[in-house]
Amino acid sequence: MSDESAPGSEPLAKPVSATARRCLGVLIEKAKTTPDSYPLSLAGIVTGSNQKSNRDPQMNVSEDDALLALDELREVGAVREIQGSGRVTKYRHAAYEWFDCDSPGAALMTELMLRGPQTVGELRTRASRMHPFVDLSATQAEVDSLVSQGLVFAVTPPGRGQTFAHTLYTPSERQHLAAKVEKQTGSTASPPASTPAAAPSPAPASAANESRIDKIQQRLEDVSTRLEALEQKLADWEK
Known part of the structure; x- marks a missing residue:
C-alpha cells in the first residue's frame, strides 16, 4: 500500500508520549521531503528527532528512547517495522x-507534532514543504476538518492569531498547555472591540506585511528542508 493511500473508516489516533509524537512526525516528514531516504532506520529517526531546524522544543532522543517510542507507536498502529x-x-x-x-491533513498534523501549537498562517x-496549500482559506478548511475529526482543537479563542494544537497530548500535557495558555491570555487579554470607523484602516498594510512574512518564512522553510536532506544523507553515510 502506498503512503498516500485513502483514509481508513475509523480514526485510531490516541494520545501518545512526546517522544513517540516526535518520531512519528519525523517519519511522515521524511517520507514527504526526502523520499529517497525513506523508510528510515533507527539512526535516521534519531537524527531527525534531534535536528535543530523545524523542531520545537529541541529534544535529545537516544536510540533507546526512540526504540521505546517506536514500540509505543507500533502498539497503537501508527508505525510499521x-x-x-x-x-x-x-x-x-x-x-x-x-x-x-x-x-x-497529515502534513498539518506533522507540523503540529514537530513544532507544537500554531496559527493557521x-x-x-x-506545512507547504510537505503539501501545497493554495491560500489561508484552504488551510483553514483543512484545519476545520481535523477539528471535526477530533484530531485538532483550538487552543485560543476565535479571532486574529487563533492558535491550534493536536489532540495527541497526554492528559498531564493537556493540563500544562491549558495552564500556559491561561497565563498568557490573562496577561495579554483581547482588547475591546474597536469603533467601526477605525477598524478597516490598518487592514491593507497588515495584509501586505503578512504576505511578505509568509514569503520570508517559505524561503527559510526551503533552506531548512535542504539542510534536512543533507543531514539525512550524512546520517546514512555514517551508518
Whole structure:
C-alpha cells in the first residue's frame, strides 16, 4: 500500500508520549521531503528527532528512547517495522490510516507534532514543504476538518492569531498547555472591540506585511528542508 493511500473508516489516533509524537512526525516528514531516504532506520529517526531546524522544543532522543517510542507507536498502529536492504531494520508510518486523513491533513498534523501549537498562517507556510496549500482559506478548511475529526482543537479563542494544537497530548500535557495558555491570555487579554470607523484602516498594510512574512518564512522553510536532506544523507553515510 502506498503512503498516500485513502483514509481508513475509523480514526485510531490516541494520545501518545512526546517522544513517540516526535518520531512519528519525523517519519511522515521524511517520507514527504526526502523520499529517497525513506523508510528510515533507527539512526535516521534519531537524527531527525534531534535536528535543530523545524523542531520545537529541541529534544535529545537516544536510540533507546526512540526504540521505546517506536514500540509505543507500533502498539497503537501508527508505525510499521520492515526489513530494509542489508538486513537493516527500517520503519515506516501508517499515519493516513491512523489519523484517518489524507495528505494535506497529515502534513498539518506533522507540523503540529514537530513544532507544537500554531496559527493557521504558520501552518500554511510551514506545512507547504510537505503539501501545497493554495491560500489561508484552504488551510483553514483543512484545519476545520481535523477539528471535526477530533484530531485538532483550538487552543485560543476565535479571532486574529487563533492558535491550534493536536489532540495527541497526554492528559498531564493537556493540563500544562491549558495552564500556559491561561497565563498568557490573562496577561495579554483581547482588547475591546474597536469603533467601526477605525477598524478597516490598518487592514491593507497588515495584509501586505503578512504576505511578505509568509514569503520570508517559505524561503527559510526551503533552506531548512535542504539542510534536512543533507543531514539525512550524512546520517546514512555514517551508518
